[in-house]
Amino acid sequence: MLAPGNYGVDAQGNDTSSPPGLPIFDLNGTAGSPIVIAGPASGPRPVFMGRSTHNTIRLSNASYIILRRLEVDGRNLDGFGVATQGPSNNITLEDNYFHGMGADQQIVAISTTGQPTWGWIVRRNLIVGAGTGMYFGNSTGDSPFVAGLIEYNVVRDVIGYCVQVKHQVAWGTLPAGMPTGKTTTIIRHNVFAKSSNSSTGGNARPNLLLGDQAPSGPGSSNGFAVYGNFFHQNPTEALFQAEGNVAFYDNLLVTSGAAIRVQTHNGVVRDVRIFHNTLVAGDGGISVSGGAAGYTQRVVANAVFASSAAITLSGAGATATDNTSDLRSNAPTYLNNPLADLGALDLYPKTGKLNPSQVSLAGLEVYPDWNVDFNGSVRDATFRGAYSGAGTNPGWTLALSQKP
Numbered sequence: 001m002l003a004p005g006n007y008g009v010d011a012q013g014n015d016t017s018s019p020p021g022l023p024i025f026d027l028n029g030t031a032g033s034p035i036v037i038a039g040p041a042s043g044p045r046p047v048f049m050g051r052s053t054h055n056t057i058r059l060s061n062a063s064y065i066i067l068r069r070l071e072v073d074g075r076n077l078d079g080f081g082v083a084t085q086g087p088s089n090n091i092t093l094e095d096n097y098f099h100g101m102g103a104d105q106q107i108v109a110i111s112t113t114g115q116p117t118w119g120w121i122v123r124r125n126l127i128v129g130a131g132t133g134m135y136f137g138n139s140t141g142d143s144p145f146v147a148g149l150i151e152y153n154v155v156r157d158v159i160g161y162c163v164q165v166k167h168q169v170a171w172g173t174l175p176a177g178m179p180t181g182k183t184t185t186i187i188r189h190n191v192f193a194k195s196s197n198s199s200t201g202g203n204a205r206p207n208l209l210l211g212d213q214a215p216s217g218p219g220s221s222n223g224f225a226v227y228g229n230f231f232h233q234n235p236t237e238a239l240f241q242a243e244g245n246v247a248f249y250d251n252l253l254v255t256s257g258a259a260i261r262v263q264t265h266n267g268v269v270r271d272v273r274i275f276h277n278t279l280v281a282g283d284g285g286i287s288v289s290g291g292a293a294g295y296t297q298r299v300v301a302n303a304v305f306a307s308s309a310a311i312t313l314s315g316a317g318a319t320a321t322d323n324t325s326d327l328r329s330n331a332p333t334y335l336n337n338p339l340a341d342l343g344a345l346d347l348y349p350k351t352g353k354l355n356p357s358q359v360s361l362a363g364l365e366v367y368p369d370w371n372v373d374f375n376g377s378v379r380d381a382t383f384r385g386a387y388s389g390a391g392t393n394p395g396w397t398l399a400l401s402q403k404p
Contacts, residue, residue: 057083
């Protein structure tokens with residue numbers, strides 16, 4: 001248990017200690033007895049002050065570690081908030097606050113670059129103004145990130161990605177204990193929001209980008225389940241972009257730009273399921289292309305309001321059924337207050353507008369929480385979009401804060 005206060009500087013604000021930050025090397029708990037490093041349950045936190053010479057929290061050959069209620073102030077220097085320096089598995093980061101990491105788009109709050117990682121839980125963290133919020137894997141594809149759980153985080157005002165999980169090449173030598181059977185990384189109930197400080201032009205990035213799995217062998221059947229998230233604003237890129245095996249459902253997306261793009265990036269487009277999402281977009285709604293032979297892409301029961309093409313499909317494996325679509329300008333016909341600013345924004349359906357008939361959800365029951373809506377209510381399969389109900393929204397008022 002760590003007391004509140006600034007770690008790494010003296011009372012005058014001068015840097016102290018060597019090594020700086022919080023190195024966690026060769027430290028291993030167990031599933032039943034993890035090692036917990038935490039601040040107080042309430043009140044001020046322990047604050048780790050960033051350096052230009054080191055990443056702040058560093059992990060190597062570590063497992064079953066919980067880091068809870070810490071604050072990392074990068075001081076807009078060059079250090080990452082959390083970074084791996086060696087294989088690390090079953091790491092939990094929860095209820096932490098990351099800020100002061102926005103001096104450059106390449107500075108990351110939480111990173112596993114260069115190391116195979118699995119079993120990470122990233123939960124209820126607040127990341128504000130980073131260059132990139134979370135970056136799992138490596139641009140070379142040689143650092144698989146598998147069996148992760150990313151939930152109830154708020155990542156906002158970032159320059160580049162809120163979150164990216166990189167593609168994977170064929171796995172080489174694996175660390176002991178790394179799962180080789182089929183796993184699913186779950187990304188749920190987060191808020192991913194960009195703002196006026198986001199990169200434009202060639203440096204623009206989606207809020208969430210998911211890369212392909214390994215092309216063959218261990219890891220090739222892995223995938224993602226992305227549900228219950230609120231995506232808000234991206235002026236020059238899509239809110240969500242993906243390839244590989246992906247299920248994307250019960251999400252809310254609001255943007256002046258494009259909403260969803262499924263397309264090849266570094267790998268291939270495989271089995272994709274996009275269902276029960278509500279989109280209000282100033283550009284395109286859902287675009288699916290590049291499906292590899294032998295795979296299918298299904299777009300089912302979405303409510304799509306877009307200023308340009310609502311749903312665009314290409315390839316023999318792509319189909320769209322039981323969706324409701326219209327122009328963005330017509331969204332108020334269907335939804336309570338879809339063109340309002342945050343605070344008044346309300347994407348809940350109006351009575352009698354988004355439940356025209358029963359939808360076939362056959363084959364979708366394999367995904368976690370497939371039968372509940374954005375609010376967690378049991379799904380009525382007549383509704384299109386992320387909500388299952390009409391009239392007054394009984395759930396959360398959309399905001400750039402933690403989803404309850």
